[in-house]
Amino acid sequence: MTRTELFDPETLTEEQRALYDELRSGPRVNPNRPGGPVDIHGRLTGPFNAMLHSPRIGGPLQRLGAALRYESSIDDRVREMVILLIAGHYDCAVERVAHQRIGRRLGIGEETLATLDRAEVPASFDEGTHESAAPALELAERMLTRKLPDDAEFEQLKDQLGPDGVFEISSLVGYYWALANQLNLFAVQPADHGPGA
The missing domain is CATH 1.20.1290.10 (AhpD-like)
Known part of the structure; x- marks a missing residue:
């Protein structure tokens, strides 16, 4: 059983919504997952949902991940x-x-x-x-x-x-x-x- 709620996109605070929108429009969006890292109900999945608990930390953390995945020189x-x-x-x-x-x-x-x-x-x-x-x-x-x-x-x-x-x-x-x-x-x-x- 999960220990964190799945945040409903309709009830997000302004800070949470900004992070949610960033994740839904950034480099993680691709043809295989055109909505980005969300489930079939539009809720963030994996580590991204938990980041909504603290968008001030979650935002920079997810941007580091995006840089490592999409901007680094690693094959x-x-x-x-x-x-x-x-x-x-x-x-x-x-x-x-x-x-x-x-x-x-x-x-x-x-x-x-x-x-x-x-x-x-x-x-x-x-x-x-x-x-x-x-x-x-x-x-x-x-x-x-x-x-x-x-x-x-x-x-x-x-x-x-x-x-x-x-x-x-x-x-x-x-x-x-x-x-x-x-x-x-x-x-x-x-x-x-x-x-x-």
């Missing part, structure tokens, strides 16, 4: 694999369902998805996977298990990912770590987005 498949590793590590159903769907669209294979769901880094990658996958997942796993790289290992990761890549992957881990924990704390379940979700 799309690599980004989704990192997110799915986090979802597996925290057993986060909402992240698992949403990002496995995205991963499949991007061509991530079922074996890779199953490995990430067990919170494990794949021993090999699907054909066409960007070369940054192995170091990105290594960095993510080290952060999740609190085994940060020593100086030599950090320099190697920096050589492989670039300083911007290390920063962006570490930010991606921090953002989805926060979401996974919030989603689990509020006992949020995957939503029904209707056909074509």
